[in-house]
Amino acid sequence: MPHTTDGDGGEPRRQRADARLNIDALVEAAKAVFAESGVDAPVRSIAERAGVGVGTLYRHFPLRSDLISAVFRREMDACVAAATDLEAAYPPGEALDRWVMRYTQFVATKRGLAGALHSGDPAYEPLAEYFSTRLAPTLERLLDAATESGEISQRVVAGEFLGAVANLCHDGGPTPSRSGGRAERMVRLLLAGLRSEDVG
Amino acid sequence: MPHTTDGDGGEPRRQRADARLNIDALVEAAKAVFAESGVDAPVRSIAERAGVGVGTLYRHFPLRSDLISAVFRREMDACVAAATDLEAAYPPGEALDRWVMRYTQFVATKRGLAGALHSGDPAYEPLAEYFSTRLAPTLERLLDAATESGEISQRVVAGEFLGAVANLCHDGGPTPSRSGGRAERMVRLLLAGLRSEDVG
Amino acid sequence: MPHTTDGDGGEPRRQRADARLNIDALVEAAKAVFAESGVDAPVRSIAERAGVGVGTLYRHFPLRSDLISAVFRREMDACVAAATDLEAAYPPGEALDRWVMRYTQFVATKRGLAGALHSGDPAYEPLAEYFSTRLAPTLERLLDAATESGEISQRVVAGEFLGAVANLCHDGGPTPSRSGGRAERMVRLLLAGLRSEDVG
Amino acid sequence: MPHTTDGDGGEPRRQRADARLNIDALVEAAKAVFAESGVDAPVRSIAERAGVGVGTLYRHFPLRSDLISAVFRREMDACVAAATDLEAAYPPGEALDRWVMRYTQFVATKRGLAGALHSGDPAYEPLAEYFSTRLAPTLERLLDAATESGEISQRVVAGEFLGAVANLCHDGGPTPSRSGGRAERMVRLLLAGLRSEDVG
DNA sequence: CATGAATGAGCTTTCATTCAT
DNA sequence: TATGAATGAAAGCTCATTCAT
Numbered sequence: 001m002p003h004t005t006d007g008d009g010g011e012p013r014r015q016r017a018d019a020r021l022n023i024d025a026l027v028e029a030a031k032a033v034f035a036e037s038g039v040d041a042p043v044r045s046i047a048e049r050a051g052v053g054v055g056t057l058y059r060h061f062p063l064r065s066d067l068i069s070a071v072f073r074r075e076m077d078a079c080v081a082a083a084t085d086l087e088a089a090y091p092p093g094e095a096l097d098r099w100v101m102r103y104t105q106f107v108a109t110k111r112g113l114a115g116a117l118h119s120g121d122p123a124y125e126p127l128a129e130y131f132s133t134r135l136a137p138t139l140e141r142l143l144d145a146a147t148e149s150g151e152i153s154q155r156v157v158a159g160e161f162l163g164a165v166a167n168l169c170h171d172g173g174p175t176p177s178r179s180g181g182r183a184e185r186m187v188r189l190l191l192a193g194l195r196s197e198d199v200g
Numbered sequence: 201m202p203h204t205t206d207g208d209g210g211e212p213r214r215q216r217a218d219a220r221l222n223i224d225a226l227v228e229a230a231k232a233v234f235a236e237s238g239v240d241a242p243v244r245s246i247a248e249r250a251g252v253g254v255g256t257l258y259r260h261f262p263l264r265s266d267l268i269s270a271v272f273r274r275e276m277d278a279c280v281a282a283a284t285d286l287e288a289a290y291p292p293g294e295a296l297d298r299w300v301m302r303y304t305q306f307v308a309t310k311r312g313l314a315g316a317l318h319s320g321d322p323a324y325e326p327l328a329e330y331f332s333t334r335l336a337p338t339l340e341r342l343l344d345a346a347t348e349s350g351e352i353s354q355r356v357v358a359g360e361f362l363g364a365v366a367n368l369c370h371d372g373g374p375t376p377s378r379s380g381g382r383a384e385r386m387v388r389l390l391l392a393g394l395r396s397e398d399v400g
Numbered sequence: 401m402p403h404t405t406d407g408d409g410g411e412p413r414r415q416r417a418d419a420r421l422n423i424d425a426l427v428e429a430a431k432a433v434f435a436e437s438g439v440d441a442p443v444r445s446i447a448e449r450a451g452v453g454v455g456t457l458y459r460h461f462p463l464r465s466d467l468i469s470a471v472f473r474r475e476m477d478a479c480v481a482a483a484t485d486l487e488a489a490y491p492p493g494e495a496l497d498r499w500v501m502r503y504t505q506f507v508a509t510k511r512g513l514a515g516a517l518h519s520g521d522p523a524y525e526p527l528a529e530y531f532s533t534r535l536a537p538t539l540e541r542l543l544d545a546a547t548e549s550g551e552i553s554q555r556v557v558a559g560e561f562l563g564a565v566a567n568l569c570h571d572g573g574p575t576p577s578r579s580g581g582r583a584e585r586m587v588r589l590l591l592a593g594l595r596s597e598d599v600g
Numbered sequence: 601m602p603h604t605t606d607g608d609g610g611e612p613r614r615q616r617a618d619a620r621l622n623i624d625a626l627v628e629a630a631k632a633v634f635a636e637s638g639v640d641a642p643v644r645s646i647a648e649r650a651g652v653g654v655g656t657l658y659r660h661f662p663l664r665s666d667l668i669s670a671v672f673r674r675e676m677d678a679c680v681a682a683a684t685d686l687e688a689a690y691p692p693g694e695a696l697d698r699w700v701m702r703y704t705q706f707v708a709t710k711r712g713l714a715g716a717l718h719s720g721d722p723a724y725e726p727l728a729e730y731f732s733t734r735l736a737p738t739l740e741r742l743l744d745a746a747t748e749s750g751e752i753s754q755r756v757v758a759g760e761f762l763g764a765v766a767n768l769c770h771d772g773g774p775t776p777s778r779s780g781g782r783a784e785r786m787v788r789l790l791l792a793g794l795r796s797e798d799v800g
Numbered sequence: 801c802a803t804g805a806a807t808g809a810g811c812t813t814t815c816a817t818t819c820a821t
Numbered sequence: 822t823a824t825g826a827a828t829g830a831a832a833g834c835t836c837a838t839t840c841a842t
Binding site: 514515554556563568585589590592595 | 714715754756760761763764767768770782785786788789790791792793794795796
């Protein structure tokens with residue numbers, strides 16, 4: 001239900017000069033639809049949910065990946081920012097754990113995110129790029145610190161680890177997290193594995 | 201067209217033999233196509249590869265999941281069977297590790313398997329069921345033994361763990377495993393996590 | 401109204417094992433639609449007119465050019481065949497004239513033919529090819545004969561001449577030939593030009 | 601915003617000057633775009649090239665034909681004007697030839713002009729009208745003179761002849777005139793035909 | 801007057817699924 | 822029992838055109 005600033009209760013049909021409102025409505029709709037049906041959901045369904053025509057969607061987000069980026073970017077940024085706080089507040093090992101769980105919570109609500117990341121579809125390149133340039137370096141920093149402080153002994157490639165966590169969040173189905181914390185439990189296992197002396 | 205009836209020992213029931221041949225061809229074709237294009241590959245491509253009409257495919261496998269099940273059942277059975285050998289040949293902890301890696305190798309070649317398992321699409325229920333009734337108990341047994349022998353300290357729900365491993369194998373894209381062993385590395389981390397004293 | 405061989409007056413809805421009937425209906429429909437709206441007419445309109453689904457059209461004619469070819473090929477062949485008769489029955493010059501007028505009549509009813517031929521759209525390549533390999537050599541033979549007999553003095557490239565005639569038939573509009581013989585008159589002028597001693 | 605009224609001599613009516621500038625830019629842009637992509641080119645591409653909004657385009661040229669007319673009118677006028685000079689400088693027959701070639705050169709650079717002229721689309725009526733009222737009478741005069749002087753023997757309807765020449769210039773495709781002079785050659789043939797004693 | 805955001809019809813193409821033969 | 826032709830519902834994407842600002 002976009003355009004709430006209409007002021008009167010009449011037909012909320014006509015356009016707002018401020019495309020911003022529509023853009024916001026689209027991003028919001030996309031977020032919801034992605035959560036419900038994954039990132040491959042029909043473009044039309046997003047436009048409908050936002051209460052705009054498909055043309056409008058295409059105007060603002062010519063590529064599907066543009067919309068995906070718009071949906072995820074802000075949350076990713078918040079995730080990245082959170083790392084700094086955690087680093088300041090906790091010892092390296094705990095900061096690492098907490099951040100990974102933070103990241104897990106973010107990614108757990110994004111149905112299809114992992115799929116998109118690994119789809120090979122060039123449309124998702126920008127998203128993968130964002131992962132590599134923003135999230136991966138963040139995790140790397142946390143890993144470095146925890147390694148230096150001797151709290152973890154296994155080294156992993158940051159990008160790989162992020163991908164793994166994203167995969168573990170693949171809950172599938174229209175009722176994500178129905179299995180209550182499955183993903184979290186497995187991620188904790190992964191984190192525990194980092195402390196192990198030798199692997200395989 | 202002799203012997204429309206089944207069980208006589210003479211001419212060994214032509215009709216059914218033909219059907220069997222078609223079924224085998226379909227399963228074989230599906231296996232190849234699934235590996236190439238994932239379990240969502242067009243039905244037609246499977247029928248074509250098998251050299252039969254789509255109608256024939258539908259006759260034998262009315263649901264897509266029927267075909268998927270048929271494709272994976274045999275390999276799953278082999279996987280289950282392997283557990284017995286490993287249990288006999290290795291101490292519980294090592295048997296567990298080896299079996300999980302065995303399972304990993306199986307699942308790694310099944311593009312879209314994990315996705316299907318968690319898709320929520322009722323069409324894949326039977327497949328999930330097979331997982332629960334065959335693979336999960338097997339892993340559970342191995343976990344129990346390793347717990348009893350004190351080699352692992354973390355308990356996990358077998359089905360959850362299997363799902364997690366399947367998810368970790370999600371390489372996506374047309375170039376599965378291009379990242380060379382990513383999945384295996386993460387699975388080993390998960391296994392290492394099982395040995396950890398406390399998690400999270 | 402395809403499927404007239406149904407035999408009874410009932411609902412003529414169900415499919416005929418003989419796709420031939422549908423193919424014929426499609427070609428017939430395409431011919432009509434092309435004549436009315438040109439070769440760029442929506443695929444759907446052709447399918448509708450033929451009384452079949454779009455899928456059926458795509459099955460038989462995956463490329464638009466396939467349909468175009470099907471529509472024009474037979475008539476082109478007939479045109480080519482006519483040349484032999486004319487060569488036998490008339491002196492070279494007259495045979496040439498008569499054949500060109502024959503060709504004119506064929507092409508005059510094909511709205512958009514010339515446009516398609518020169519569109520540069522690779523979809524129409526096969527059609528252009530057919531022109532080059534079937535019609536052009538035919539005209540060339542006629543031109544050669546008329547030149548040898550001294551009846552024409554100007555030489556032209558056969559393909560160019562055919563294209564020119566096709567262009568001249570561009571009557572446009574939903575009422576082709578409303579201008580009653582305009583194209584024919586101009587083609588005759590072109591033929592007369594071939595007799596001229598010097599040009600430009 | 602001073603001087604909303606027109607005709608005062610002071611500040612030379614800002615509003616209208618701006619509008620004039622936009623109109624000119626639009627006509628110029630349309631000319632370029634038509635030449636590149638034909639007269640069916642997307643409206644938006646023209647507006648963009650002119651650096652104005654589509655709304656502005658629609659304000660000044662509500663119908664596509666309005667824009668087409670505006671684009672061609674000036675050149676048509678120049679073409680018409682050229683006739684006078686040629687009539688003065690050359691004998692009737694030669695004047696005719698030269699003018700037709702002049703017209704050919706004009707029309708050859710207008711991709712889609714012929715198509716538009718004969719499209720039957722009422723949107724192009726005004727353009728056709730301009731042809732009839734300006735160009736056709738010009739050619740008619742030249743034809744009359746050449747007939748009178750005995751240089752040509754065939755009579756043709758001027759409008760028909762103009763249309764034929766336009767059609768012959770239909771090169772179509774993204775590489776107009778790649779065939780180097782095809783159109784000119786055919787037009788000369790047409791002119792030669794006018795000299796012929798009898799046709800068909 | 802100018803702008804360009806919004807709309808939505810319309811086109812192509814793909815595929816799951818049915819069913820006449 | 823097998824076949825594959827037929828169907829038609831999607832889905833993506835592109836403009837022409839309107840109209841709030």
